Amino acid sequence: MNQEHSGVNLGVKQLDGLTQKRLETWVKEAQRRSQLGQLPTYIPQLAQVNPQEFGVQILTLTGKSYQTGDATLRFPLMSVIKPLLLLNRLVELGEDEVFKRVGVQPSDQPFNSLEQLQTDDGWPRNPMLNSGAIVLAALLPGQNADSRCDYLCSWLNQFAHCQLILDQDILESVRSVPNPKNQRLIATLQASGYVDHPDITLDTYNQICCLSATISDLAQLGLLLAQPSQPQWQVCCRIVKALMMTCGLYQASGQFAVQVGLPTKSGVSGAVLSIIPQQGAIACYSPPLDPEGNSVGSLFLIQTMAQSLGLSVFN
Numbered sequence: 462m463n464q465e466h467s468g469v470n471l472g473v474k475q476l477d478g479l480t481q482k483r484l485e486t487w488v489k490e491a492q493r494r495s496q497l498g499q500l501p502t503y504i505p506q507l508a509q510v511n512p513q514e515f516g517v518q519i520l521t522l523t524g525k526s527y528q529t530g531d532a533t534l535r536f537p538l539m540s541v542i543k544p545l546l547l548l549n550r551l552v553e554l555g556e557d558e559v560f561k562r563v564g565v566q567p568s569d570q571p572f573n574s575l576e577q578l579q580t581d582d583g584w585p586r587n588p589m590l591n592s593g594a595i596v597l598a599a600l601l602p603g604q605n606a607d608s609r610c611d612y613l614c615s616w617l618n619q620f621a622h623c624q625l626i627l628d629q630d631i632l633e634s635v636r637s638v639p640n641p642k643n644q645r646l647i648a649t650l651q652a653s654g655y656v657d658h659p660d661i662t663l664d665t666y667n668q669i670c671c672l673s674a675t676i677s678d679l680a681q682l683g684l685l686l687a688q689p690s691q692p693q694w695q696v697c698c699r700i701v702k703a704l705m706m707t708c709g710l711y712q713a714s715g716q717f718a719v720q721v722g723l724p725t726k727s728g729v730s731g732a733v734l735s736i737i738p739q740q741g742a743i744a745c746y747s748p749p750l751d752p753e754g755n756s757v758g759s760l761f762l763i764q765t766m767a768q769s770l771g772l773s774v775f776n
């Protein structure tokens with residue numbers, strides 16, 4: 462643990478210690494380390510991106526912004542949509558309805574594990590796994606997948622002041638290769654009674670994963686969770702952040718909570734979102750992944766920032 466920050470947090474805004482120069486130094490090292498990762502191959506278009514692409518933005522609740530890398534890059538959110546889908550469903554349906562259909566237990570299995578779902582008798586263990594997010598996608602309002610995805614996209618754009626758009630190219634790429642793992646998850650969820658219309662639900666899930674963002678859109682989404690704009694969202698945001706902390710990086714969640722201590726969610730595109738409660742958000746994008754499917758460069762950068770600035774919520 463960094464000596465500099467072993468002391469108690471006496472209300473100091475730790476992000477004040479951030480400078481553009483420090484950020485640039487850390488980003489250089491993160492970019493170097495990202496070479497240790499691999500691009501995912503099961504979605505053809507994700508396998509074709511330039512692995513050296515990198516973007517990071519830190520936004521604070523007081524309006525400060527730090528940004529490095531390519532601000533014009535657009536990337537699909539993939540699993541980073543999961544906490545935002547959860548937020549939407551909690552706000553609209555309430556805690557009781559949501560947790561009748563999905564659990565809150567961490568898992569030590571991969572994000573698309575059928576074994577985990579089978580061990581749990583078809584009960585989706587948490588909303589950060591594909592099984593849990595698929596069940597929540599089934600609860601979005603709308604007659605078909607297009608209208609359900611549109612609904613979530615507009616809701617997020619309205620409340621987070623961002624400009625997410627559905628990336629049709631990546632969606633086509635997702636659809637071009639059948640994903641047997643997700644198909645088996647959905648069949649199991651149907652058998653256990655958590656999903657009624659498997660085709661619409663799988664298509665909705667695929668579409669919301671293909672909502673694309675710039676690094677600044679992603680940081681804006683983070684601010685929504687960092688400090689809820691509406692008092693009635695307080696509890697929902699607290700629940701989402703707790704689940705990001707315990708489940709957001711799959712098998713790596715526990716280790717990251719100890720080393721970094723920030724609610725964090727990753728996606729296979731290399732996008733990562735970390736929340737610094739009451740202070741701001743860190744949005745990072747770097748495509749190469751570690752074996753668990755988390756961005757090597759993004760996690761390195763967030764860990765370095767958190768330890769150097771003392772950002773852990775447990776300080």
Ligand SMILES: NC(=O)CC[C@H](N)C(=O)O
Pocket residue numbers: 538539540541572573591643667670727728729730754
């Ligand atoms: N970890 C992820 O980002 C997974 C999302 C991706 N759409 C999938 O289902 O495989």
